[in-house]
Amino acid sequence: MSPALPSPPVFSPLRRGFTVVEVAMAVAVLALALTTAITAMQQAFLAVDTARNLEIAGNILQSEMEKERLMTWAEVGDAAYQPVIAPSFARNPAVAGRFTLSRALAQRSGQMLQITLTVRWRSYDGRTLSRSYTTYYTQAGLYDYLYNNP
Secondary structure (H helix, E strand, O other): OOOOOOOOOOOOOOOOOOOHHHHHHHHHHHHHHHHHHHHHHHHHHHHHHHHHHHHHHHHHHHHHHHHHHOOOHHHHOOOOOOOOOOHHHHOOOOOOOOOEEEEEEEEEEOOEEEEEEEEEEEOOOOOEEEEEEEEEEEOOOOOHHHHHOO
16 A cells, blocks of 8 residues: 555635735834834934034033133233133143034123123034033232132
């Protein structure tokens, strides 16, 4: 007796592949998920870039503020003085040429100046951003009362 040959597979209506509509729906869901993920990543990169640049701008402003603290009254009151970004920042290729530093001076009284330092830069998506620090500088100095009034 010879062994029985297996019967060929029977294709029934219950065992079918995916329809075109089902495949199209799966592709649409996948495309939506990928688009959402890419958009979220772009927003995350923008947030990281902005945070990094805000930190750099804050450091530039703090550095210039410290320079101006050491100036005399005549030097601080000179409206022609234009601050420059410190060489330690300018050597960094991520900073050089991207950031600009400006200074605005306002007379508050005969013995007080308001100094506003502003750093401007462009983010990678082309927006212009800025950060400013404002301080007051008095002719007699902050601690004049302690030293000259016993």
